Amino acid sequence: MQRNAVMLVSRIHEAAEKWIAAELAAAGLKGVVPSHGDVLALLFRRKEATMHELAAFARRTKPTMTVLVGKLERMGLVRRSQSPLDARCQIVRLTAEGEKLRPAFESISRRLAGRAYAGLSPADARRLEAALSKMLAGFENPKPERTQP
């Protein structure tokens, strides 16, 4: 098994998603996936957001966000309403029920970071973030590459 950086990144991503999903289930949110978590995370921070803003924040497409918010609405955690300023926009807000989840979310978020950085010195953590940032830039801003046959 090769253990190059991309493989490691993939496996960490999958393991982290699984861990988060398990924590959400333990908090009473069975069937909630990390993307739902992103939606709630923005609403904890901003009180309200449009579908478009939620999609951008969660880095998902608009149709996907329609599905995600639809589920959260059926679960009674958020509420959708039409914006009075722009009739095209749907405003999404937390319900009282959704607001109750804030402490559980903050706890999960804190423990996630703790787990990720466990065993790393602050200097190691800084170097890790720098290296990952560089790696991300390499994928997101593709330079014209030297083609190797």
Added chain:
Amino acid sequence: MQRNAVMLVSRIHEAAEKWIAAELAAAGLKGVVPSHGDVLALLFRRKEATMHELAAFARRTKPTMTVLVGKLERMGLVRRSQSPLDARCQIVRLTAEGEKLRPAFESISRRLAGRAYAGLSPADARRLEAALSKMLAGFENPKPERTQP
């Protein structure tokens, strides 16, 4: 936007998957996702494999592998046949058509690594892999954690 390690890992994972899918499409494999690539990668290495082995290698469930191999079979890249030794096992092999893809795959794999490590010194790369390995272990072998309210 927070740029902690988990967030960076998620974004790198998504960017890398997108890059790989685009490269596969450019190589004439429209609609082929990285998981299909994992299937082919093992077959390039081993000539044949059971569904179970492919699922373990790609870290996907057996039902998912049924779907993935089904698609590759419809595309004419692999062939399924029953094992003569164990009637339960399906043996999956590359077709001649599938074998033709080997050079393109090796090129993509090489360029992927090049892109991931671009701008990192060998020492940086080593430190990065060590840190990521530690992080992965933290998620996959969850230690009993100190609960923080």
Added chain:
DNA sequence: GACAATAAGTTAGACATCTAACCAATGTCA
């Protein structure tokens, strides 16, 4: 002001992915 262009959302359809349930073949053990 009329009309094209843009923007916000949804619907439709496809697909990878999962869990649960199932079938068939093999292994185990009294």
Added chain:
DNA sequence: TGACATTGGTTAGATGTCTAACTTATTGTC
């Protein structure tokens, strides 16, 4: 040997995700 457990694989159904096409509302331009 025969009952039971285990293993390999598929089927069924649900869901998150995408692209393409569409609807409706706003904006920009002549």
